[in-house]
Amino acid sequence: MRIFMLGWEFPPYISGGLGTACYGLTRAMSQLGMKITFVLPKMVEGEYTSHVKLLCPGSQKTTFSSTFGELKNVKFHSINSPLQPYTTSDIYEKQIEETLRKKYEIHSRNVSSASQFVSSIDYSCDMYTEVHRYAAIAAELAEFENYNFDLVHAHDWMTYPAGIAVSSISGKPLVVHVHSTEFDRSGENVNQMIYDIERQGMERASKIIAVSHFTRNIIISRYGIPGDKVEVVYNGVERNGNWSNLMETGISKDEKIVLFLGRITMQKGPEYFLHAAKKVLEVMENVKFVMAGSGDLMHRSIELAAELGIGQKVLFTGFLRGEDVHKIYKLADLYVMPSVSEPFGIAPLEALDNDVPVIISKQSGVSEVLMHALKVDFWDVNEIANKIIAVLKYPPLQMTLKSHGNFEVRKLRWKDSAAKCAKIYEDMLLPV
Amino acid sequence: MPSVCFYFQVHQPERLRHYTVFDNNHHYFDDHKNSTICRKVANKCYLPANRLLLDIIRRFEGRFKIAYSITGVLLEQLLEYSPEVMSTFDALARTGCVEFLAETYYHSLSFLYSREEFIEQINKHSETINYYFGQTPRVFRNTELIYNNDLACLIESMDKFDAIITEGADHVLGFRSPNFLYRPKGCNKLKLLLKNYSLSDDIAFRFSNRGWTQWPLTAEKFANWIHNVNGNGNVVNLFMDYETFGEHQWEDTGIFDFMRHLPEEILKHPDNNFKTPTEVAQSYDVFDTVDVPHIISWADTERDLSAWLGNAMQSNAIHELYRLEKKIRQTNDEKIISDWRKLQVSDHFYYMCTKYFADGDVHKYFNPYDSPYDSYINFMNVLDSLHSRCSEQIDGGKLRSASKQDAKNYIRGVKPQGKNPPDLLPADQAV
Numbered sequence: 001m002r003i004f005m006l007g008w009e010f011p012p013y014i015s016g017g018l019g020t021a022c023y024g025l026t027r028a029m030s031q032l033g034m035k036i037t038f039v040l041p042k043m044v045e046g047e048y049t050s051h052v053k054l055l056c057p058g059s060q061k062t063t064f065s066s067t068f069g070e071l072k073n074v075k076f077h078s079i080n081s082p083l084q085p086y087t088t089s090d091i092y093e094k095q096i097e098e099t100l101r102k103k104y105e106i107h108s109r110n111v112s113s114a115s116q117f118v119s120s121i122d123y124s125c126d127m128y129t130e131v132h133r134y135a136a137i138a139a140e141l142a143e144f145e146n147y148n149f150d151l152v153h154a155h156d157w158m159t160y161p162a163g164i165a166v167s168s169i170s171g172k173p174l175v176v177h178v179h180s181t182e183f184d185r186s187g188e189n190v191n192q193m194i195y196d197i198e199r200q201g202m203e204r205a206s207k208i209i210a211v212s213h214f215t216r217n218i219i220i221s222r223y224g225i226p227g228d229k230v231e232v233v234y235n236g237v238e239r240n241g242n243w244s245n246l247m248e249t250g251i252s253k254d255e256k257i258v259l260f261l262g263r264i265t266m267q268k269g270p271e272y273f274l275h276a277a278k279k280v281l282e283v284m285e286n287v288k289f290v291m292a293g294s295g296d297l298m299h300r301s302i303e304l305a306a307e308l309g310i311g312q313k314v315l316f317t318g319f320l321r322g323e324d325v326h327k328i329y330k331l332a333d334l335y336v337m338p339s340v341s342e343p344f345g346i347a348p349l350e351a352l353d354n355d356v357p358v359i360i361s362k363q364s365g366v367s368e369v370l371m372h373a374l375k376v377d378f379w380d381v382n383e384i385a386n387k388i389i390a391v392l393k394y395p396p397l398q399m400t401l402k403s404h405g406n407f408e409v410r411k412l413r414w415k416d417s418a419a420k421c422a423k424i425y426e427d428m429l430l431p432v
Numbered sequence: 433m434p435s436v437c438f439y440f441q442v443h444q445p446e447r448l449r450h451y452t453v454f455d456n457n458h459h460y461f462d463d464h465k466n467s468t469i470c471r472k473v474a475n476k477c478y479l480p481a482n483r484l485l486l487d488i489i490r491r492f493e494g495r496f497k498i499a500y501s502i503t504g505v506l507l508e509q510l511l512e513y514s515p516e517v518m519s520t521f522d523a524l525a526r527t528g529c530v531e532f533l534a535e536t537y538y539h540s541l542s543f544l545y546s547r548e549e550f551i552e553q554i555n556k557h558s559e560t561i562n563y564y565f566g567q568t569p570r571v572f573r574n575t576e577l578i579y580n581n582d583l584a585c586l587i588e589s590m591d592k593f594d595a596i597i598t599e600g601a602d603h604v605l606g607f608r609s610p611n612f613l614y615r616p617k618g619c620n621k622l623k624l625l626l627k628n629y630s631l632s633d634d635i636a637f638r639f640s641n642r643g644w645t646q647w648p649l650t651a652e653k654f655a656n657w658i659h660n661v662n663g664n665g666n667v668v669n670l671f672m673d674y675e676t677f678g679e680h681q682w683e684d685t686g687i688f689d690f691m692r693h694l695p696e697e698i699l700k701h702p703d704n705n706f707k708t709p710t711e712v713a714q715s716y717d718v719f720d721t722v723d724v725p726h727i728i729s730w731a732d733t734e735r736d737l738s739a740w741l742g743n744a745m746q747s748n749a750i751h752e753l754y755r756l757e758k759k760i761r762q763t764n765d766e767k768i769i770s771d772w773r774k775l776q777v778s779d780h781f782y783y784m785c786t787k788y789f790a791d792g793d794v795h796k797y798f799n800p801y802d803s804p805y806d807s808y809i810n811f812m813n814v815l816d817s818l819h820s821r822c823s824e825q826i827d828g829g830k831l832r833s834a835s836k837q838d839a840k841n842y843i844r845g846v847k848p849q850g851k852n853p854p855d856l857l858p859a860d861q862a863v
Binding site for chain 2: 283375385390394400404
């Protein structure tokens with residue numbers, strides 16, 4: 001089976017679960033023998049390294065192609081575009097300004113290499129136009145590939161127009177993969193344009209894959225999609241098992257550490273974490289709360305911690321990548337995910353994989369698959385605090401959660417998700 | 433020849449309310465939930481089953497006999513929430529065909545942790561049974577039929593019991609049959625009655641299972657199986673949870689009709705009869721000695737302690753509970769002691785079991801918690817609160833002794849008024 005997949009950056013260059021999920025799924029599919037043409041947006045500054053290969057000299061230098069060693073059946077194409085997951089309209093515009101300013105600086109510094117650049121602006125000034133421009137280029141790319149694929153698979157809303165375009169022009173069926181919806185990201189203040197794009201993608205697709213029943217229900221009830229069109233394929237977790245080789249971090253630990261790891265944004269419930277922290281600190285002293293991540297609510301969170309009077313007990317690490325992530329898991333006694341609306345939530349699985357017990361919000365997709373985790377309603381600050389204190393106070397609880405949770409996570413493999421996707425593809429491709 | 437010996441276990445715990453580390457209220461139990469469940473079980477099981485059995489006993493004029501073991505914790509709840517059930521049990525007691533067994537008042541695992549507490553709970557239970565039903569129990573069964581040689585010796589040394597009951601587990605019997613009486617190893621007088629788990633579970637578990645090769649089970653079919661024991665056994669011990677009738681097996685499975693016809697089918701064969709456990713112990717001699725060095729029980733397929741003590745949380749919780757014993761006794765505070773004892777009910781630890789957690793199963797029935805972790809957290813928060821209360825109380829008074837007078841006063845709100853409970857007295861005599 002050959003798949004034209006429209007996805008996102010791979011780890012370690014990621015900003016959240018979307019990249020992790022794309023990587024996990026693609027890798028597993030590749031191991032199952034499926035051939036994938038993987039298209040992703042990449043910001044090209046003109047100083048790219050040599051391993052990328054120019055694909056279409058005739059066109060506007062908009063696409064580059066490469067392969068990674070371990071993903072044998074995957075061919076990569078990147079489209080020159082500043083699109084990133086989790087971007088909002090404002091962030092996008094700021095980013096464009098930044099890029100243009102930098103380009104101008106480089107341009108004025110290296111006059112000789114200025115000819116490397118295409119002089120005009122490669123990308124649009126606003127996000128929506130960019131999404132559609134991206135779609136046009138993706139369609140061109142598909143044509144260039146002679147439509148050598150059986151179907152199109154698009155991950156999250158920004159790639160839906162591209163998916164629709166490629167699907168129309170090639171005549172191959174479209175699968176959209178819903179990793180999150182506008183309702184998860186923005187609560188009830190949905191952005192109408194994004195909602196419309198999401199809905200259009202869902203309607204034009206032959207099949208929709210949701211990451212949980214939680215998300216599937218939103219798709220059915222808020223987007224008016226019939227139930228038999230939506231399938232559920234749970235995410236998995238990448239188990240590398242190299243953790244024991246990590247050096248000791250050199251930080252002595254006489255305090256308990258409660259970890260929040262994720263984007264610090266409304267969807268993830270950072271303020272509930274902090275309010276719970278305050279309640280915990282009323283009863284226990286030797287605890288520190290670590291918020292690992294960055295996001296639009298980061299500054300507000302720092303302020304909130306100070307307002308609540310717990311500023312010296314809350315640490316902000318900023319965005320963590322690679323080894324740092326494993327180090328922080330090693331230090332943590334407990335991981336808390338108080339998400340307001342979480343389509344799935346891969347982070348708790350990673351935590352359990354690293355032997356850290358978890359408290360997760362009941363308003364999440366992952367609570368459908370995990371049994372050996374403590375579950376709370378995200379707004380129930382009292383109960384979150386109650387459970388945090390219990391885990392820190394009673395070692396048998398922590399031990400049992402850790403060992404049973406770690407065991408449970410082993411059966412959540414990307415291999416099974418990939419196999420399920422393969423089955424969905426097969427059913428789609430059957431002649432009616 | 434084979435006597436059929438029925439014994440029904442009747443128990444409901446008092447469940448804890450949601451108790452966080454921030455709570456400091458001293459009321460730990462969820463009265464609303466407990467009362468709802470009590471009434472529900474009364475309507476679906478206790479009342480219809482008691483009435484049915486009462487009817488059968490009267491019809492057979494003394495040839496049909498049964499036995500009950502009712503826990504003290506349940507008796508308290510029945511008095512408060514479903515007193516009409518007490519009336520039916522009283523009527524059953526008065527037929528003379530019903531025997532009441534002894535067990536720990538609080539359905540606890542105290543045998544494993546505190547012999548002193550264990551004996552006190554047995555005494556309290558016997559006195560309570562005597563008070564309500566006018567019988568002094570002579571046959572003992574430990575919580576969930578937990579048993580080993582030590583238990584048997586301890587019971588024999590109390591000099592109050594003629595027989596003891598436990599599970600007819602294969603690894604203990606070997607090739608021997610549970611349809612005989614045995615002597616516990618190390619005992620001289622005590623007799624051991626072993627549950628015939630195959631026939632008991634046919635009724636208690638498999639009765640409504642359409643996938644079972646023997647479904648549907650009719651009274652006639654089952655009576656034939658009993659008759660097949662003739663010549664090859666003295667007794668068939670059918671021991672089960674009373675909630676089999678109406679709760680575990682709902683009425684529409686036909687379980688009540690089955691029971692209604694069973695006695696007459698069994699009595700069709702002149703060699704069969706019904707006996708109570710005491711009558712069984714009196715009628716038959718022991719066949720052999722049975723050695724049970726390690727603890728057995730009637731729970732799950734393992735028939736051991738793993739349902740209550742299988743994981744770290746459970747053993748930690750129970751250890752912490754019994755560690756408090758000395759301090760609890762020192763407070764001499766009736767309420768504190770009662771609360772501590774109600775925390776000993778084995779169900780609290782059953783809820784913390786992580787075996788088969790992913791599959792819904794019988795552990796989940798009436799389990800008020802979403803997960804075993806929640807039950808552990810709740811229990812430990814309550815235990816913590818109890819511990820603080822103890823420390824606050826500085827009372828060096830003499831140890832409370834479980835005298836007969838005191839036993840009556842433990843029963844909530846009841847003033848001893850002689851043998852007849854007030855609710856059954858004729859109206860002009862009632863106080």
